[in-house]
Amino acid sequence: MAQITLVEAINLALKHEMERDASVVVLGQDVGVDGGVFRATLGLASRFGPERVIDTPLAESLIAGMAIGMAVEGLKPVAEIQFSGFAYTVIDQILNHAGRMRHRTRGRLSCPMVLRTPCGAGIHAPEHHSESPEAMFAHIPGIRVVYPSSPRRAYGLLLAAMRDPDPVVFLEPTRLYRLFKEEVADDGQAMSLDACHTAREGTDITLVTWGPMVQTTLAAAADLAEQGIAAEVLDVATLKPLDMDSILASVARTGRCVIASEEPRTASFAAEVAANLAEDGLLTLLAPVRRVTAYDTVVPYSRLEHQYMPGKDVIVTAAKKVLAFA
Amino acid sequence: MAIVAKFEIHHSQYLDPHGKAVQPLPEFARDPQNLAALYRWMVLMRTYDAKAIALQRTGQIGTFASLLGKEAVEAGVGSAMAKDDVFLTTYRENGAQLMRGVTLKELFLYWGGDERGSDYSGPRRDFPMCITIAAHATHAAGVAYAMKLRREPRVAVCSLGDGATSKGDFYEGLNAAGAWRLPLVFVVTNNQWAISVPRSKQSAAQTLAQKAIAAGVDGAQVDGNDVVAVRHAMDQALAKARSGGGPALIEALTYRLADHTTADDASRYRSPDELAEAWKLEPILRLRTYLMEHGAWDKAKEDVLLRECNEQVQAAAQAYLDTPPPGPDQMFDHLYATLPAALQKQRAAARGED
Numbered sequence: 302m303a304q305i306t307l308v309e310a311i312n313l314a315l316k317h318e319m320e321r322d323a324s325v326v327v328l329g330q331d332v333g334v335d336g337g338v339f340r341a342t343l344g345l346a347s348r349f350g351p352e353r354v355i356d357t358p359l360a361e362s363l364i365a366g367m368a369i370g371m372a373v374e375g376l377k378p379v380a381e382i383q384f385s386g387f388a389y390t391v392i393d394q395i396l397n398h399a400g401r402m403r404h405r406t407r408g409r410l411s412c413p414m415v416l417r418t419p420c421g422a423g424i425h426a427p428e429h430h431s432e433s434p435e436a437m438f439a440h441i442p443g444i445r446v447v448y449p450s451s452p453r454r455a456y457g458l459l460l461a462a463m464r465d466p467d468p469v470v471f472l473e474p475t476r477l478y479r480l481f482k483e484e485v486a487d488d489g490q491a492m493s494l495d496a497c498h499t500a501r502e503g504t505d506i507t508l509v510t511w512g513p514m515v516q517t518t519l520a521a522a523a524d525l526a527e528q529g530i531a532a533e534v535l536d537v538a539t540l541k542p543l544d545m546d547s548i549l550a551s552v553a554r555t556g557r558c559v560i561a562s563e564e565p566r567t568a569s570f571a572a573e574v575a576a577n578l579a580e581d582g583l584l585t586l587l588a589p590v591r592r593v594t595a596y597d598t599v600v601p602y603s604r605l606e607h608q609y610m611p612g613k614d615v616i617v618t619a620a621k622k623v624l625a626f627a
Numbered sequence: 628m629a630i631v632a633k634f635e636i637h638h639s640q641y642l643d644p645h646g647k648a649v650q651p652l653p654e655f656a657r658d659p660q661n662l663a664a665l666y667r668w669m670v671l672m673r674t675y676d677a678k679a680i681a682l683q684r685t686g687q688i689g690t691f692a693s694l695l696g697k698e699a700v701e702a703g704v705g706s707a708m709a710k711d712d713v714f715l716t717t718y719r720e721n722g723a724q725l726m727r728g729v730t731l732k733e734l735f736l737y738w739g740g741d742e743r744g745s746d747y748s749g750p751r752r753d754f755p756m757c758i759t760i761a762a763h764a765t766h767a768a769g770v771a772y773a774m775k776l777r778r779e780p781r782v783a784v785c786s787l788g789d790g791a792t793s794k795g796d797f798y799e800g801l802n803a804a805g806a807w808r809l810p811l812v813f814v815v816t817n818n819q820w821a822i823s824v825p826r827s828k829q830s831a832a833q834t835l836a837q838k839a840i841a842a843g844v845d846g847a848q849v850d851g852n853d854v855v856a857v858r859h860a861m862d863q864a865l866a867k868a869r870s871g872g873g874p875a876l877i878e879a880l881t882y883r884l885a886d887h888t889t890a891d892d893a894s895r896y897r898s899p900d901e902l903a904e905a906w907k908l909e910p911i912l913r914l915r916t917y918l919m920e921h922g923a924w925d926k927a928k929e930d931v932l933l934r935e936c937n938e939q940v941q942a943a944a945q946a947y948l949d950t951p952p953p954g955p956d957q958m959f960d961h962l963y964a965t966l967p968a969a970l971q972k973q974r975a976a977a978r979g980e981d
Contacts, residue, residue, distance in 0.1 A: 326776070352776055358806055363765045363799035370769020370783075373754070374713070376776070378769070397759045398766065406755050407746035408961040443962050466964035495967055542967035 302486050308478040310452035310485050311341045311417075314459040315379065317489055319349050322377060325463060328355040329364055329381030329417075338383055339419060339478055365391035365416060369398050372414040377463060382418040385472070386429030391416065392437060399468040400443030415462045415469045420448075421513040421563055422610050423476035425603040431475075432600055433563045435512070436570040438470045439541040445494055446541040448472040450515035452483040454538060457492030464491055474513035481516075494539045497547040503533035506557040506620050509548055509574055511537040514561045514611070521561075521616035532620060540570055548574065549582045556587035557623045561616050566594040588626030591619045634840045636833075638848040638880075641855035644908045646916025653859040659923030665706055665854050666914050666924070667932060669698035672722035673911060674936040675731060676885075678944055679738060683889040687948065688739040692718045696852075696884035699910035700786075700816050702726065703857025703879075707865055708784055713770050715754040715763040715785045719816070723786070727753060731943030732950075739947055742957070761791040764800030764813070771809035771874075782868045786814040790821025792835045798842070801876065805843035808873035812864045813839070815876060816851060818883035819905075823896040839876035851879030852910040884909065 305313065319325045327342055327349075333356035336343030346354040357364050361382055368378040382388045395416065402412040422431035438446045447462055447469055449455035455473070462469035500515055501522050510518040515536045522532040533551050537543070552558045558578060560571040571592045578590050593611045601609050641656065643649050655661050676695050682688040694701060701722025708714060714727055721734050728749020737744025737756070745755035754770075757763035767785035774781045791797050792815055804811040815835050819826045832838060839846030845864070849856040857879055864875035882905035886893045893902075918924035955977040959966055966974065975981045 355772075358799070358802055360795075360799040360802070362762075362796055363768065363803055366762060366765020366796065366800065367769035367772060367803065370715075370766035370771075371773045372769075373766070374752070374770045374773035376773045393759065394762060394765070398757075398762060402755075403964070404961045405742050405745050406961075407743055409746045409751060410754070411964065495969075542969040545969065 302484040304482040305452055305485050306479045306482050307449070307452045307455045307474070308339055308341050310456040311459055311473065312343055313485065313487055314456045314463070315342060315345060316348070317487055318460060318463045319345065319353065321489065324375065325377045325379065326353045326355060326371065327379045327381070328357050328367060330357060330359055330383050332356060332381050337381060339475070341417070342381065361387050361390050362394055365394035365399070368414040368416065369394060369402065369412055372412045372468070373402060373410045377413055379415045379417060379463060382416065384426070384430045385418045385420040385432045385434050388418045388434060395438070395444060395468065395470065396441045400441050403467065404443055411466060412468050413466050415471050417471045417473060419475040419478070420472045421474050421476055422600055422606045423513065425606070426475070428602055431606060433595070435472060435540055436564055436568060436573070438472070439570050439573070443467065444541065445469040445539060446472065447494060447539050448474070448512035449538065450474065450477065450500070450512055450536050452485050454492065454498070454536070456485050457490060458494065458538060460489065461491035461494045465494060472512060476513050477516060495542050495544055496539060497544045498536045498538050499533065500536040501532065501534040503531035503555070505531045505555060506533070506559065506624060507548070507551040507555045508532050508534045508559050508561060508616065508620065509537060510534065510561040511540060512563070514563055517611070517613050518561050518616055521613040521620065524613060524617050525620055530620070530624065543573070543577070545577045545581070548578070552578060552582050553585040556585060558586070558590045559593060559616060559619045559623055560590065561593040561611060563595050563610055565597045566592065567597050569594050588623045591623050593619045634837060636836045636846060636848055638850070639856050639860065640850035640853050641859070642853045642913050642917055644852070644913050646913040646920065648917070652855060653862070655858065655862070656855045659918055659921045662855070662914065663918055663923050665702045665858070666911070666918060668702050668705070668722070668726055669854070669911050669914065670932055671936045671939065672698045672701055672725065674933070674940050675721070675725070675734070678940045679735070680889060682735070682944060688735060690888050690890045691738045692888045693885035694719050694722050696905070696909055697816055697818060697881050698722055699854035699914070700814070700851045700857050700879045700881060702854050703861055704784065704786060704814055707858055707861035709781070709865070712782045712784060712865070713752050713754070714750065715767045715770065715783060716756055717760070717787055717791070718756045718758060719788065720786050724753070729753070731940060732946045735944055735947035736950060741950070741953060743953070761787055761794035761796040763787070764791070764797045767811055768800045768803040768809060771804065771811035772807060774810055775807070780869050782810045782812060782865050784812045784814060786816065788821060789815065789817040789819065789826050789829055789835060790824065791815070792838055793829055801839060801842045801844060804874035808871070810868040811874040812861070812868055813874070813876040814861070815878045816881060817878050818881050820883050820887070820893070820897065822887045822891060834878060836876060836878035844873070845875040846878070847875070848878045848880060851881035852908050852913065854910060854914055881910070882908065
């Protein structure tokens with residue numbers, strides 16, 4: 302079994318599925334010869350040819366719109382938007398068309414496409430390259446929103462996304478792309494979507510998180526362990542539809558919860574998790590739920606980004622406040 | 628200074644507004660019976676259109692976008708396309724949709740606010756009407772790419788209006804069609820008005836057809852009130868696209884004889900004189916004149932046709948009115964292939980079970 306990075310795991314999943322299913326095509330800016338600006342599609346063009354690994358004109362709405370047309374017409378397109386900051390123009394296509402196609406035609410047509418886009422801050426990128434748009438996508442009916450946090454998860458979840466009969470927005474944490482390696486078996490095994498994963502077991506407090514913040518939160522949990530606190534870390538992985546049952550079950554055991562995400566705070570996906578806990582888990586809670594998020598500011602340019610992104614210490618502090626609540 | 632590019636846009640017309648052939652007709656139009664068949668469709672479209680407006684005015688369907696005046700575009704496009712082609716339309720192409728096998732009942736259902744109207748029983752691969760302007764130009768590029776990738780002799784046809792040619796999605800789809808030589812035909816119905824904004828304010832371009840030239844796509848203009856011109860341009864564009872010759876754009880010049888929709892009042896922004904002038908150019912009268920002068924039509928046939936069209940439209944309207952409204956489950960049905968657990972709770976609430 303090979304030790305690979307998260308971005309290599311994405312590449313491996315794409316390669317596996319393109320080999321297995323001739324209807325899978327990859328499209329986006331610079332995904333061909335260049336292998337994508339992050340090299341997620343490296344080597345695919347030479348292996349599968351330029352007809353299936355498609356360098357598109359520089360037009361994001363076209364990339365998403367074409368993927369819709371291809372999916373309806375029977376292909377399995379995996380579209381790449383180069384950075385999430387450029388993905389906002391495709392929200393029109395995803396919201397008005399991809400997410401509605403099956404519904405508005407009463408199941409006559411469907412739209413099994415994947416839209417991949419790198420997200421999050423922390424890689425000293427230019428402006429508009431560091432956003433966390435998960436809540437915007439999670440607000441859209443008829444789609445799935447998936448956010449892997451490790452090489453193994455990226456491989457299994459991307460395979461699942463490509464095999465899903467409905468549109469999937471697949472967010473990729475840029476700062477984890479090459480942060481660490483894991484053993485990933487190229488066994489073609491898809492993970493199940495719509496399910497949280499327990500990233501670390503614990504009994505004292507539940508830390509709910511996803512995407513790039515999973516590593517930060519695991520680091521916080523390790524710090525807490527040194528202080529004798531056993532934190533359970535849940536990796537939400539599929540934000541929409543949300544596996545709230547697993548979160549509620551964990552919180553029912555621990556009685557305490559911190560939600561950690563990198564989004565602006567207002568109307569964040571973290572707020573959605575907190576609202577669900579208030580509605581359905583209040584009586585199991587021993588303390589108020591706290592959110593650890595970024596600020597309601599624009600994502601600052603790279604010199605300030607580490608003051609913007611919530612670090613492990615903020616999570617530790619929040620967890621201790623929740624634990625201190627009598 | 629050197630000239631590095633030059634272009635010209637051709638305009639074609641076969642039947643003038645008086646029903647006179649201004650040049651030898653193309654092969655298909657030489658038999659008046661073929662034109663009579665198109666005429667029948669155009670009269671059915673106009674009958675349907677009038678009924679839909681009547682249903683809206685009496686509160687029996689919702690807002691409706693009339694196709695009055697563009698029957699020739701509809702008949703030209705609808706009759707030229709092959710069954711296995713894919714039609715991607717706006718909300719003003721119900722005429723061509725009828726010719727492709729969408730039923731009158733489905734159209735009434737749709738405008739009556741029922742998504743079952745987009746579950747077309749005939750053209751199963753055709754897209755539902757695209758309400759957000761020009762988004763379907765990008766979908767059409769994807770459909771055409773799939774056809775080309777699979778080496779299928781099929782064509783995607785994307786119809787949109789003059790206003791849509793101002794949108795980014797139009798240019799993005801058109802540009803992609805040119806870049807990959809896709810089997811894709813764009814039909815721009817230039818009916819002179821995008822709600823209240825006239826063509827002259829929409830773009831400084833002399834023609835909308837020339838927008839295709841910038842994308843490396845063939846562009847031509849036809850008299851959109853002349854079904855022969857529309858059909859012939861479509862025949863040529865489809866044949867070329869089908870045989871690997873790449874995309875085309877046809878600008879069909881016509882006039883929106885109705886309000887934008889039943890929720891609009893065009894008298895607020897355009898003059899009765901302009902409308903009266905436009906009526907002199909309308910497509911049905913000129914075709915009937917031509918057919919009568921060539922012995923292919925008469926009053927008796929006209930009376931029978933009008934009666935048949937009325938009966939057909941009436942029966943479809945009744946079938947729509949007799950269709951029970953959907954229950955709350957329809958909001959959740961077909962949202963996903965399998966309804967996720969999280970939504971099953973919401974469906975239970977909608978059913979009143981929670």
